Amino acid sequence: MSAVPVWFDRKFDFSFPVEQYPNLSIRLRGTPARIEEMLRDVPRDRIVRKAQGKWSAQEHAGHLLDLEPLWLARVDDFLKDEETLTVADLRNWKTDEANHNARSLNQILAEFRNERLRLLDRVAKLQAQDFGRTRLHPRLKQPMRLVDHLYFVAEHDDHHLAKIWELLASE
Numbered sequence: 001m002s003a004v005p006v007w008f009d010r011k012f013d014f015s016f017p018v019e020q021y022p023n024l025s026i027r028l029r030g031t032p033a034r035i036e037e038m039l040r041d042v043p044r045d046r047i048v049r050k051a052q053g054k055w056s057a058q059e060h061a062g063h064l065l066d067l068e069p070l071w072l073a074r075v076d077d078f079l080k081d082e083e084t085l086t087v088a089d090l091r092n093w094k095t096d097e098a099n100h101n102a103r104s105l106n107q108i109l110a111e112f113r114n115e116r117l118r119l120l121d122r123v124a125k126l127q128a129q130d131f132g133r134t135r136l137h138p139r140l141k142q143p144m145r146l147v148d149h150l151y152f153v154a155e156h157d158d159h160h161l162a163k164i165w166e167l168l169a170s171e
Contacts, residue, residue, distance in 0.1 A: 004162045008090075010155070012140065014148040021123075021131040024150035029120055031157040032113040035061055038164055039105060046168065048101040055095070057164045062100030062108050063092065064160055068115035071153050075122055077135055078146040084136045085144065123150070 039047060039057065047058045055063065073086040100108060131147040144152070 002163070002166060004159065004166055007156070007159050008139075010159075012142075012148070012152065012155070014142075014144060014151070016147075016151070018132045018145060018147045019128075021128075021147045021150060024147065024154055025120055025123055027154045028116065028150060028157070031064070031154075031161070032109065032116055034161060035064070035112070035164070036109055038161065038168070039109070042168060044105070047105060049167075050101075051167060051170065055163075056101055057167045058103075058105055058108065059095060059100045060160045060164050060167075061105070061112065062098055062103070063095040064157060065108055065112040065115060066092075066094045066098060067156070068112070068119060071149075072115075072119050072122060074135075074149055075119065075146065078133045078149070079126075079130065082135060084138050085149070087138045090139065 039061065042057070048056045050056045050059075067088075070086060070088055077085045126146075131150075132145050134143045134145050136142070137144040137152075
């Protein structure tokens with residue numbers, strides 16, 4: 001049984017100030033380094049091992065890569081006249097079908113780093129007032145500012161890093 005809370009059971013409080021966007025950008029910038037550090041020197045058989053039919057550590061890393069296009073699309077949603085953010089694939093078909101365990105971990109991590117930097121480069125070009133723009137989150141059914149979106153992505157990153165940590169610690 002996992003000690004990591006179920007992602008879809010999470011509730012989010014977006015009452016922090018919009019001025020937190022630089023801190024959240026730095027937190028997001030650090031995710032590739034944190035995951036690389038966690039997986040460095042871990043034998044491949046441990047990284048690709050699936051526990052109870054759930055994702056392996058490498059599949060969790062691949063999942064983070066798989067979601068980068070969604071995060072970037074949602075940044076663009078905030079800048080358009082969309083009422084609702086782009087809908088996510090809640091079944092995670094992309095990750096399930098990607099066969100990340102057959103890939104090179106280094107390739108997954110390099111692609112994740114590149115895609116994350118692409119997201120952050122996009123965010124860095126925005127004006128301070130853009131981070132207060134609000135759109136409806138389709139699953140949470142609550143308004144979300146662009147700064148809240150960055151927080152949501154950072155929390156999602158940490159959720160999967162905690163799952164990876166838990167997988168590696170249990171072996």
